[in-house]
């Protein structure tokens with residue numbers, strides 16, 4: 001192959017620019033990224049060699065070597081992993097195939113200040129070399145290809161790169177950084193060693209550097225030809241818990257997740273029994289930008305006996321725990337486990353159940369013992385946990401205890417248990433209301449009687465709430481009851497006098513009610529007198545078992561058909577506006593529709609015919 005000059009994909013140019021400009025203050029991470037790529041390449045070789053032992057050639061020991069040349073001003077990271085063919089080098093080092101890149105770029109454009117944190121979340125990879133280098137040369141040969149099929153890739157990290165064929169005896173990849181002016185600090189064993197210690201100790205392969213000794217004559221450290229291992233070379237999760245420091249766990253998390261913030265909690269266990277595995281699981285403290293993408297790859301990596309198998313093993317964690325990061329290393333699964341097999345394996349099922357339980361325990365512990373931390377967690381991930389109520393029936397009870405709400409008594413962090421402990425004597429149900437926003441929920445007319453009686457109502461305004469509530473009907477034996485569904489039956493909470501008064505009022509109002517029903521027959525299924533209102537003239541409710549107006553709107557927004565069912569209008573017979581109906585024959589029709597429109601708007605609905613409403617109001621005001 002002749003030397004070819006090719007252009008980077010547009011996104012790569014953007015990434016290059018951002019990486020080199022935004023990450024300068026943290027430039028040493030280039031070594032972490034390149035060592036991590038080298039280690040991934042070795043993992044890939046080990047995996048491919050499971051079916052083709054010949055790929056090891058004469059080098060069965062996988063390793064990474066880091067060296068430098070003060071004269072040439074270069075640092076080289078070499079591995080004897082899978083390597084790249086010429087096509088692969090062009091494709092992998094010239095384009096970005098990662099899903100989510102576009103979204104990532106869009107986010108960066110919107111918010112320049114957050115650059116560094118966002119880039120951290122994304123993972124910068126190979127291109128981070130250009131933070132310290134003004135030219136990078138990659139020489140590589142894919143395992144299984146002949147020495148003549150090597151490739152040299154080279155670029156100054158601007159718009160273009162060059163590729164040409166070379167002969168490379170040993171398989172694997174050498175990445176050579178030609179340091180920029182002023183980056184001489186990296187031409188030092190001590191400096192490189194300390195970066196490796198900081199970021200790459202957990203890498204399970206040996207990372208080798210040339211040994212240095214003291215030259216008494218020269219009175220300085222000199223490098224020898226001997227290589228020594230400079231990292232611990234034991235995968236962190238294989239070490240015993242007591243040997244790993246909190247700082248090491250946190251550093252490992254950083255590398256696993258590219259999250260710049262420390263995790264909220266983590267758990268590390270060796271599970272024995274029917275199936276044996278090690279789990280190291282983390283709960284991040286901040287939601288990633290693509291949390292809502294239910295198809296995104298999961299954060300848990302699967303290893304089998306320390307061999308990396310795959311990093312989007314969704315079979316290992318339920319979808320609603322997609323924010324969990326970590327590693328699961330199984331001792332029992334076959335090394336050549338396929339995705340299909342994963343879905344069906346009983347061992348995997350046991351691992352998934354065990355890991356789910358672990359995460360829930362971690363959350364329960366936070367909720368119990370570190371309330372502030374849990375509140376932080378809930379703010380970031382609460383809405384995702386709610387998906388679990390419908391998806392994970394086996395753990396529904398545990399999940400229900402983890403839920404937190406706003407209520408008419410507290411703006412946040414109300415658990416079902418808190419609610420139950422505050423229930424009034426004679427109160428049998430847990431009351432809630434759903435709405436588009438918290439403000440709408442809070443100001444809903446349906447709450448008036450509950451306020452008056454000092455009854456707490458949970459306020460739900462997350463999109464998933466309606467869906468969640470279709471799966472959760474009770475807590476601790478107490479039914480969950482929407483205050484906007486069915487007639488209010490406060491049962492034992494209403495005294496005899498109130499009941500009597502309401503009955504009398506309803507009786508007296510009957511003739512007007514019949515007229516109202518007739519006037520609104522195309523809009524309301526029924527009109528009835530209610531005691532749930534104190535200050536408002538009317539409100540909309542739906543029949544028990546019917547879909548709430550809020551859910552119907554959500555479905556409509558999502559482009560789905562909501563079953564057409566008319567609501568019920570409930571009126572407050574004591575309200576002056578309602579009383580007016582009795583006396584005002586001439587304007588009855590306008591007032592009736594206005595009553596309905598108002599109730600509909602207060603509930604968060606939109607009018608089908610706003611112009612008609614405006615005409616009505618104008619008419620009423622101008623008379």
Ligand SMILES: Nc1ncnc2c1ncn2[C@@H]1O[C@H](COP(=O)(O)OP(=O)(O)OP(=O)(O)O)[C@@H](O)[C@H]1O
Pocket residue numbers: 033037038041079081082083084092093122123124125126127173
């Ligand atoms: N040392 C290497 N040996 C073999 N292939 C490599 C090596 N370094 C990089 N590559 C190839 O280049 C691709 C791009 O690397 P890059 O570091 O930019 O992204 P990544 O490793 O896929 O993602 P991330 O760094 O976020 O995990 C890799 O996926 C891999 O295919």
